[in-house]
Amino acid sequence: MDLEEAFQAVGEFGIQQKWMVTVLILLQVYMAFQSMLIVLVGAVPEYHIESSVSPIASEEDLIKHVTFTEDISSIVTEWFLIRHQSYKVSLAGSLFFAGVLVGNVLFGPLSDKIGRKPVFLAGLFFEVLFGYATAFAPSYEVFALSRLLVGMMNGGMALVCFVLTQEYVGKAYWALTGTLTNMTFAVGIALFAVLGYFVRHWRTLATAANSPGVLFLLLSVPLPESPRWLYSQGRIEQAERVLLSLAQRNGRDAALLSLKLASGSAPSQRSAGGVLHLVTHPALRRRTLVLMYVWYACSLVYYGLTLNAGGDTGNRYVTVAMYGLVELPAYPLCIYFINKQWAGRRKTMASFLALAGFSCLFTMLIPVQAGSWFSATSLALLGKLMVSAAFNIVYVYTSELYPTIIRNAGLGVCSMSCRFGGILAPFVPSMKALHHSMPFMVFGLSGISAGGLGLLLPETLSKPIAETLEEMHSPAYQRILEREVHLFEEDLSKHKEIQ
Template sequence: MEVEDALKLVGEFGRCQIFLCILLAVVLQLYVATEVVLIAILGVTPPYHWVYDPLTTSGGHNASEEQRHLHFEGNFTSISSEWSLVDAQAYKVSAASSIFFGGVLVGVVSFGQLSDQFGRKWVYVTGLALDIVFSLVNAMSPSFPVFLGTRFMVGVMNGGMSLVAFVLLNECIGATYWALVGSLSSLCFALGIAQFALIGFFVRWWRLLALVVNVQGAAILLLSLWIPESPRWLYAQGRLQDARDALLLLGRLNRSKPKPFALTPRQKDSGASRSKILSICRSAVLRRRTLLMMWAWFVCSLVYYGLTLSTGDLGGNIYFNLALSGLAEVPAYPLCMYLINHKSCGRRRTLCGFLSLGGVSCLIIMAAPGQRGWWSSQTFSLLGKLCISAAFNIVYIYTSELYPTTVRSLGMGVCSMFSRFGGIIAPFVPALRSVWWVLPYVVFGSSGVTAGLLSLLLPETLNCPLPQTLSDLQVSTYHCLEEEESCLLREDAAQAEPGMGAEVSSEEEEEL
């Protein structure tokens, strides 16, 4: 018996999986979101003006010179007011965001390989613990260089451990629930943005705000010590007894009494290294999928964080704008979850639709300068945020289904790595307004449309069996295509006339 069949015996989504879902898909994502968008509040510049103090030079000279002093107003503090990051120094705030995403880039690649080699659970738990430690040091930074350094390390741990947690959760539940859990994770990330805006509204001192958000992370860490290891990873490693014990633990926690079972040993991949990037490069199927998904991930990150981190440009209350930016994503996830599971849409067409519509929404902003009401730049900006959020949710689910278990975490890490390049560039794209006010939206719109069209070259994975090893890829893809074509033939035969339907069906079946 393979691990997929054994998981059905112990329960694909029982009490234990519901707890893991709440912990890793709900509470953890609320915490991760606060760390990702932390600079959206910490980097806001309070109202300020320059105060000129005349000073008389020493040394007997009668000449005098003026020295400027910054005076900040408002009822909150930020890193801008702490270290005077204004005017010529204002670029350092965007640099802090880019450095964080640079750390995330390092984290998703390194943690992906580490979790493929040493297991999901302890790599995730270690990363979460270090994430909290570096976040605390970041909140108490005595200087801006120290803030940048610790911000980079927070990005490494935050990006790496959240990726491994997503893989761990998916590998502990039935594959039919992956889309549901993935959509729930993305939904809670959006709610985490709104939650952070609410916390920031009441906590106006930036150091205290950076400390308060880690209380949630500490509680998650304590609960994470008791979660099981991924049975799919153990099975892919050939540790059959450990995989069986992990499955039985899930069964006990689910309060189910499965029949006795034994896991069937699997043959190792010939000539493929299970935990190295070369495994992906050697496979023509994986190489094609990886290149296409890397561009999709890059565009999703570029547009998503570009629109999120520029909420201050909307004018008005920064806390309200940030909360609205997060809440605008909420309708995307139930709609996305419905479409990707509908046979007429699936993963591929839904991803293409949301990426293209998000890009078109950003391009329409060029035709709505200064407009008010529903035909305004704010309306289409939020529509673009909704569409790109749905696309971001789909690429997580879609990518995890395109890779076999032996390199799934690594494959997602490679694709996620390229998305972080988008995150690194995103804080600087709004600065293109100084060249032409619509140029940022031209960048967002054109990249979204191209990514949407290229996604049509990917295979459909809806209702397809998940590959366990590299050798399963060709077989899995063949059976999935065969099943899809058979379903289409049956539908055509049912819609045709009785006599003609039987004749067409038999001819097509002979060709297959």
């Protein structure tokens, strides 16, 4: 039997898989803590510098004459990161996301080559280790370096963790596990705000935020290797052992379980997965180019609207909590639409991206009116809701578009382009200097164009998932690829006619 038939026999989402996926989903709370740490640990309190003092020439003089008027503990108050030193707070945040970018690129191909579990556990172990280095950093330089290393582990491990939540269950449950993973991350952001409210000292907060990682590391050690990855590598006996163990714990009788490779995909004939195949394989090249832009646009619009929709006024802990909670309504919408035959992954993702884009464009036409429920701010928040939904779908959709043997490499490359969108997002608001509507025009056009390009991708709902590159040449996949090429050629011909 093939792998999907085997999952039907052992249980697509049995008791054992529910436990395994629950551990990985709850791990998102810990990863959200690490991602949001700099928001509270790097809080800048109000301060006063004695005006009667002559111009301050050195850092030592500044420390002597500055007074923090707000009772806050942060790296700013400990290392006096104000005035010409204030850039170091933003730098620490940028180093974390730079590390995430590197981790996405390195961990994806590595886990495709040596396995999901060893890469996942190693990443989680070192993230916890470097997280404690953050909490006990004796200087800013050590703190900044630890944030870079935590980011590398966080970005790479999160990628492998997401893939495992998909590969432990049957394909029918991929949308559910992927959506729950992203939703729990949003809840983790809100929980971090609650933790920060009760734990005010920044070193204690960093320690408390990192400590759940120890628990999740211990819970993750017994997790098995991905049976899909083992199957994609031709390690049939090991894949059968994992599936038989799942069947036993799920209370299923799988005595007749016997896997076999698809025709033409014996281990000696298999193509090794790698980033190079994303360029050399025609279908994968088209998909990767489109997905890279979609991921980039999702990140640009999401983080850009986060900066524009919320103000700096009010309680900072409430602000951080709302940053996560505002996303929650998006996830039930995703689960509903992407499993409907008349909507599916492709149309739903494209629609949400387009709606986010149009929300941004309409924002330019509405004047800011305080106290009005229908305002530019409400439209901007609606846009964020829509792009949050699209962001969730693109994770699930991308994992279904790539064969198992190269899935992590594909997700890694797409996630890399996503980080570039996040890096550029803070600079877009500065375009107000050209015209007040320019930032929302950029966000709007990015969302609409990404939605249009997303329609070039094939639908994956109720379609077979390839385990190897060779399986993409099977008759079922050939029909999908022919339609994909046809749509791509139609788009090119329309573009030429317009020109």
